[in-house]
Amino acid sequence: MPRRLIAGLAALSLLATAAPAPANADSVSSRLPTASFPLGQSGAVTQKQKAVAAGIDLFTVVHGKPTDGYTVSLLIKGKDYGTQAEAEAAAETARGAGFEAGVQQFTRPGVADYPEGSGYTARIGLWTLKERSKAEKVVKQLKDANIKAKVDYLGDDGLQTTGPWNLRVLTVDPRAFRGSYHASIGANVAKRETPSSMAKRVGAIAAVNGGFFNIHTAKNLRGEPVGISVVDGRLLSEAVVGRSALILKGRTARITEVKSTTTATSSxxxxxxxxxxxxxxxxxxxxxxxxxxxxxxxxxxxxxxxxxxxxxxxxxxxxxxxxxxxxxxxxxxxxxxxxxxxxxxxxxSLKVTTKVTDLRTGKGIPLTPETSIIGGGVGLVRNGHERITAKADGHANVNMILRRHPRTMAGVTKSGKLILATVDGRKPGVTVGASMVEAAQLMLWLGARQAINLDGGGSSAMVVKGKVVNHPSDGAERGVGDALLILP
Structure with a gap:
């Protein structure tokens, strides 16, 4: 069994480490950094560049190699972790059924608005990347013993890994680009739609998925954005006060925290x-x-x-x-x-008034026909420094902060260039995705002064000239609530 795999589980309490993100010289429209990739082992980055349109470049970035394998995690109240007492009890139950189970502690890193925490997992066995079937056999045996468990890929844990990582990065330099940025909710608010369909409808050069949408409402209403949505100056979904947002107007983009206020005044x-x-x-x-x-x-x-x-x-x-x-x-x-x-x-008459306020400046954001706003999942970078606002943005938990997932991110450089990035994940041996901390490090490496996480997981998609250029983890592009469109 590879030494890396054994060390990976033995060092389960260690946090993922990364090289400090170097200050980028704000040159993302023509090139990306070629060294000092902030994740995994040091080494040169494999990179391909393609000119999409004036001021728009598409990059494919690949780094790292697969060394992680599989384990079996015992489920604790439906999750793969719990308190120390819960993990010990789960492991003891498995031992009583004849399985060699162990308990490991892990550390969830602290972020800007949520302190560090610990958790415990109860796990059985270690297998290489090619031995998943052996782990699946153990899960079946556990099920026969009335013990709930699942196969876990160690690269998803959010702890130390060698990758690999597979990114698509789209950069837009407003000094050369002559189009505009817009948000789209597709055919309507209630219905989900793929970014490529939204892009095709208006002839967009490129698109990425937008913010999170409501999966906890009626099935026919699940396109509803969770948080603010403004399309062409019209408020279509209210803000969750204090959460991050991407403000688009013409070919300018900026990131801030917002609130919205809507009132009705009768005759x-x-x-x-x-x-x-x-x-x-x-x-x-x-x-x-x-x-x-x-x-x-x-x-x-x-x-x-x-x-x-x-x-x-x-x-x-x-x-x-x-x-x-x-x-x-x-x-x-x-x-x-x-x-x-x-x-x-x-x-x-009922006079309906709407105001959206930038909470960093305290000033209102004019809702002109050129204004669009997309709600972000989590703030990642503020003023050139990592600042992850998991609690304010509703994602303060192990799964969202520590675990690796496919992600879509948006950032703005000091001079106003827009960076859109997807990192594919959930593909063992091919690409591991990113944790929130890693997402922030990636955006800093790309030169962002401000950055947010958009929706991720199976929703992560980047479309360029009608083609999905990343590899969505569902195997196909998913319908989403809204999208960011780049129009000619």
Whole structure:
């Protein structure tokens, strides 16, 4: 058995280490660094470059070699880790069934807004990359003994690895590029769509998947962005206060944290906060549905006011109906249904005002027709330094911080160049993906002064001139909630 594989499990408590990311001379539009790759063992990077259009370059970056193999992890309350007592109990159960199980501690690194933590895994055996079938046989034997387990590839752990890594990097220099950046929700908010389909519809030069979408709502509504979405100046999904976002206008891009505020003011002067935009309503909420929603409003015993583009109430109706073209529907539940019945009489007006605020500057972001905003999954880099905001962005856990996954990242250099990168993963022996810390290190290596993580996993996709140029981990491109498009 390779020494690296044995050392990999024995050193399970060690964090992944990487060379310090060198300051890049902001030259990403013409070249990438060729040495000092920040992950794995030191050595030269294999790199190919292709000119896509004026100011746009596509790079393929490959580094590292496979030395990790497989183990079997015992499941603890459905997860592959738990407390020390839980891991010891799981291992003891497996030993009682005749299996040689051990317990290892691992360390989840601390990030900017979430402290370091520890966890424990109970595992059985070590096998090389070519011996997965042996690990699968053990999982079957454990199942026969009523013990839940799974095969784990050690390269996914987020600890020390030699890779390999396979990246696609798209760089856009606004000094030479003459097009513009846009966000797209595809056909509508409710429906998921592939980035290549969104790109084809408008003739985009390139595209990447956008932010996370809601997989915990009704199946026909799962295109709904989780967090802010602004398309051509229209707020289509409200912000989660303080989470990271990518602001696009013309051929400029910047990263900050945002909040959004939407209010309704009736003809009688009564004012109320609108809690959400284009999503399912909770108890005692006002939710605004725009014509981009693409589905009927929920029939939840609430009340609705159908508004024209000037805010005049065209119809006051029970909840559950279409959003006619050129209208918006204000939907109230519980006590807010009473508010709608009382303050949205037909032929009255409801003035709906929306404001998006940059929390770094405290200033409003003008929602012009040229403005788009995509919500990021996690902040990675701020002012040229690693700053991972896992807790603020809703991803403070072992799976998202420590484990390696396919990732899509966006960054901006000091001079305003846009960097879009995908790192493929979940392909043992081919490419291992990246942890959050590794994602930040990669973006620093590429020269980003500001950077965020977008949606990842099977959603990670980069499209250039109609072709998916990375290798999505699902085996095919996945439908997503929104995408970033680069238009000519």
């Amino acid at each position: 009688d002067g009564e004012k109320s906060t609108i809690n959400g935009v284009n999503r399912m309503a909770g108890p005692d909420e006002l939710v605004l549905y725009t014509e981009e929603y693409g589905a009927k409003t929920p029939a939840d015993d609430g009340a609705e006011a159908v508004l024209d583009d000037k805010g005049q109430v065209l119809e006051l109706r029970p909840a559950g109906g279409k959003v006619p073209r050129g209208t918006r529907v204000l939907h109230g539940t519980g006590i807010m249904a009473d508010w709608v019945w009382s303050h949205a009489w037909e032929k009255w």
